[in-house]
Amino acid sequence: QLQLQESGPGLVKPSETLSVTCTVSGDSISSSRHYWAWVRQPPGRGLEWIGSVYYTGSTYYSPSLKSRVTISVDTSKNLISLDLNSVTAADTAVFYCARHRTSATAYDVFDIWGQGTMVTVSS
Amino acid sequence: DIVMTQSPDSLAVSLGERATINCKSSQSILYTSNNNNYLAWYQQRPGQPPKLLIYWASTRESGVPDRFSGSGSGTDFTLTISSLQPEDVAVYYCLQYFGAPHTFGQGTKLEIK
Numbered sequence: 001q002l003q004l005q006e007s008g009p010g011l012v013k014p015s016e017t018l019s020v021t022c023t024v025s026g027d028s029i030s031s032s033r034h035y036w037a038w039v040r041q042p043p044g045r046g047l048e049w050i051g052s053v054y055y056t057g058s059t060y061y062s063p064s065l066k067s068r069v070t071i072s073v074d075t076s077k078n079l080i081s082l083d084l085n086s087v088t089a090a091d092t093a094v095f096y097c098a099r100h101r102t103s104a105t106a107y108d109v110f111d112i113w114g115q116g117t118m119v120t121v122s123s
Numbered sequence: 124d125i126v127m128t129q130s131p132d133s134l135a136v137s138l139g140e141r142a143t144i145n146c147k148s149s150q151s152i153l154y155t156s157n158n159n160n161y162l163a164w165y166q167q168r169p170g171q172p173p174k175l176l177i178y179w180a181s182t183r184e185s186g187v188p189d190r191f192s193g194s195g196s197g198t199d200f201t202l203t204i205s206s207l208q209p210e211d212v213a214v215y216y217c218l219q220y221f222g223a224p225h226t227f228g229q230g231t232k233l234e235i236k
Contacts, residue, residue, distance in 0.1 A: 037225075047165075047173065047216055049225040062224040063124070096172055107220055109163040111184070113172035 002026040004097050004114035012121050018084040020117055022097030023077075030055045030075040035100040037110055038071060038082045040093040050095075052106045053080060060106050087121045094118050125149050125219050129228035135236040142204040144231045146217035151197045154221065161221035164193055164202045167230075168213045176215075177202065209235065 008020035022036070029036065038050040051061035053071045061069050070083040080097055095117050098110035126149040136142040152161045160180035165173035175184045177193035180200055190205040204211055212235060217228040 046230045047218075047227040049227070060223050064224070098172075101175075101178070106223070107161065109175055109178045109218065109220055110173075111175050111178075113174075116172055 002099070002112050004099070004112060006095060006097055006114045006117040008095060008117040008119050010119065012087055012119060013123050014088055014121055015086055018082075018087050018091060018119055018121070020082050020095045020119065022080040022082075022114055024079065028075075029073060029078050029080070033103040035060075035104075035106040035108075036073070036080045037098045037100060037106075038080075039096045039098055039110065039113075041096070041116070042090075042093045048093075050082065050084075052100065054106070089121050092119065092121045124224055125152065125222055125226050127217055127219055127226050127228040129215075129217060129231050131231060132229070133232040133234070135234045136204075136207045137236045138209065139206050140236075142207050142211070142233055144202045144215050144217075144233070146195075146200045146202070146228050148198045148200075148219055148221075152219045152221035153197050160196050160200070161219055162193075162195070162200050163218045163220065164191075165216045165218060166211075166213045167216065173216060204233075207233075207235070 003025045005023045012018045035052045037052040051071045053059045068085050072081045097114045099112040100108045101111040102108040128147045130145045162180040164177040167173045181193045192203050194201050214230045214232050
């Protein structure tokens with residue numbers, strides 16, 4: 001059974017870099033050929049797609065975050081990473097990783113989600 | 124970016140009654156080559172990640188009760204819950220995956236009247 005588990009620092013200072021990871025279990029990132037996404041949700045607010053990555057390292061980013069975001073994949077550890085730099089309080093959110101449903105395309109729904117990790121930006 | 128606008132923002136429906144949530148996209152999300160509408164619906168209960176209910180505008184995800192249905196095409200879409208159950212209390216989001224960035228509606232909070 002496929003499971004996604006996010007982990008993060010909990011608290012990040014303003015202007016620093018927020019780094020979260022998503023460990024995939026129950027399937028191999030490289031052999032499944034799915035795209036994997038990051039989605040965030042500020043407290044009490046809606047969902048925002050951040051970007052998606054393929055096992056090859058190919059990425060799609062939201063234009064609004066593209067200048068500050070790096071999403072990468074480590075197939076040897078079966079995990080996906082998100083780095084968001086120059087953070088402010090507005091970046092405080094629950095960060096979810098999710099799988100795109102159909103293999104080999106990022107133009108598809110997110111069908112499997114992790115439980116999310118809350119990251120607060122504060123000094 | 125394609126803007127997704129849901130209505131209403133909140134909704135209170137009696138148990139056993141029908142609930143209807145609308146979603147409008149700022150441009151068509153119908154891909155004419157395959158005749159698919161790139162529209163999905165999610166349910167999010169408090170403290171939980173979103174759960175996929177409907178994709179391709181009207182295809183129910185495996186395991187989703189058949190009281191949930193989706194309809195619409197082009198720019199106008201509807202999620203219908205035919206007979207509201209207590210466990211349906213949640214926030215519902217539409218998502219377009221026609222173009223990047225993928226964009227969500229602002230959410231509709233569904234409560235029991």
